[in-house]
Amino acid sequence: MFTYRDLEALQAKSLKMQGAIRNQTFSPESRKVLRRFSSWEVGELILKVNQSTLRGRLAADPTLPQGLVEDDGRQRWYSLDEINELRRRIKVNRQSLLPPRPQNKRAIRAAIANFKGGAGKSTVALHFAHAAALDGYRVLCVDFDPQATLSHSMGLSDVAEEYTVWGIMARDLIMETERMNSVARGAESGTALPQRKLPASITGMGLENLRMTDFIKPTNWPTIDILPSCANAAFVEFASAQYRHLNPEWSFFAAVSRYLDQLAPDLYDFIIFDCPPAIGYQSMNAVFAADVLYIPSGPGYWEYDSTTSFIGQLSEALEDLDRFSGNVPAGTMNLPKAFVDLRFLLTRFETSNELHGAMQQAFVKVFGDRVAEHPIELTRAVEQSGRFLSSIYEIDYRDMTRETWRRARASFDRAYDEFKTNMVAAWDQLEDKA
Numbered sequence: 001m002f003t004y005r006d007l008e009a010l011q012a013k014s015l016k017m018q019g020a021i022r023n024q025t026f027s028p029e030s031r032k033v034l035r036r037f038s039s040w041e042v043g044e045l046i047l048k049v050n051q052s053t054l055r056g057r058l059a060a061d062p063t064l065p066q067g068l069v070e071d072d073g074r075q076r077w078y079s080l081d082e083i084n085e086l087r088r089r090i091k092v093n094r095q096s097l098l099p100p101r102p103q104n105k106r107a108i109r110a111a112i113a114n115f116k117g118g119a120g121k122s123t124v125a126l127h128f129a130h131a132a133a134l135d136g137y138r139v140l141c142v143d144f145d146p147q148a149t150l151s152h153s154m155g156l157s158d159v160a161e162e163y164t165v166w167g168i169m170a171r172d173l174i175m176e177t178e179r180m181n182s183v184a185r186g187a188e189s190g191t192a193l194p195q196r197k198l199p200a201s202i203t204g205m206g207l208e209n210l211r212m213t214d215f216i217k218p219t220n221w222p223t224i225d226i227l228p229s230c231a232n233a234a235f236v237e238f239a240s241a242q243y244r245h246l247n248p249e250w251s252f253f254a255a256v257s258r259y260l261d262q263l264a265p266d267l268y269d270f271i272i273f274d275c276p277p278a279i280g281y282q283s284m285n286a287v288f289a290a291d292v293l294y295i296p297s298g299p300g301y302w303e304y305d306s307t308t309s310f311i312g313q314l315s316e317a318l319e320d321l322d323r324f325s326g327n328v329p330a331g332t333m334n335l336p337k338a339f340v341d342l343r344f345l346l347t348r349f350e351t352s353n354e355l356h357g358a359m360q361q362a363f364v365k366v367f368g369d370r371v372a373e374h375p376i377e378l379t380r381a382v383e384q385s386g387r388f389l390s391s392i393y394e395i396d397y398r399d400m401t402r403e404t405w406r407r408a409r410a411s412f413d414r415a416y417d418e419f420k421t422n423m424v425a426a427w428d429q430l431e432d433k434a
């Protein structure tokens, strides 16, 4: 017979192994460190500037970052900070190399969501975040998934529970309940309205005293931060149900959106959400906070099936929210929830596989131009990089067959370019910041 104690013992063994793998994978200090990028990558793949033009500029202005020479001495290798400095200081044909960002808008938010497990959500979130950072954007990732795949991939492994989406939700409950109580106290109705009381287990954590930025952690990329998850955050679903019961008027699904609304509008450009493979309190917070919904799906029939049922259940959950009649701060919420853009993105796609081609046609037939034009191809580079918890952008091309690396990178680049185009178009439609 097996009880939770046996499961606990098995997990303890597994955690030990996990720690050992991390130590081998990351640097000797078991910290994930971002590599440098070669002048070939900087010119051709990152800044997209002719190599000789770039060399000319660097030679003409010795105050520009000059990178470091590694091994064979032929290439110079640049840190992302140096690349971003080049991007700020160099103009080509009087054109800035900075990526487009509409004036007067807050960061734009995309949720990568599907309740199908293994659809490629975390892989897509990780690669889009890295591609956007290499493109010059400042990125915030929010890990809504208690599996914490994205947090681990971004080098965060020891996260305290209160610094996760759960902390934000509990903090929001405390603050919203206090707001409702003070409105009730101030009411001039003569009869005192009831005051809601939260248990000390929630109010005693001091969450309301945390600063907004206490929840945000740096990653191994200088221009990517993360609001991480941790493996213990699985209880959030149970806790949230209890919280709703404590204050049924609390708009539980808007907690993260309220939190993000309070961040300085120009602190980040893209905010990317990795969602759990389930519809629940966390994923509802993710979709409610999102401007753009990206739905990755594998190219098989069963995946098509479950993507279909995902959109059905999401639709029902959003319709349910539309009936929400609780207490929200004036002028802060529009229902029904409307996304500025919505796309299906095929992942683990094999061009030579007839079944995949047929499924792609089926997707397009049904969902039309909601299907992203460029699927993400199945690649050994990512299978391999998954094992090492790294994106294709992080892997040094000298560590694998150059052709495999290039093909994988090209596939993610195409999908990212399309994502960026969609994001920038959606960005223009956001309201101007106050």
Ligand SMILES: Nc1ncnc2c1ncn2[C@@H]1O[C@H](COP(=O)(O)OP(=O)(O)OP(=O)(O)O)[C@@H](O)[C@H]1O
Pocket: 115, 116, 117, 118, 119, 120, 121, 122, 123, 124, 145, 147, 149, 275, 276, 277, 347, 348, 349, 376, 377, 378, 379, 380, 382, 383, 386, 387
């Ligand atoms: N383009 C790809 N090529 C090869 N392998 C891939 C690709 N995309 C994802 N994978 C692999 O498929 C598996 C599942 O991917 P991933 O973790 O991104 O899915 P997920 O939707 O986030 O899963 P979960 O629902 O558990 O959160 C991983 O092992 C990953 O390395």
Ligand SMILES: [Mg+2]
Pocket: 121, 122, 123, 145, 149, 274, 275
């Ligand atoms: Mg995942």
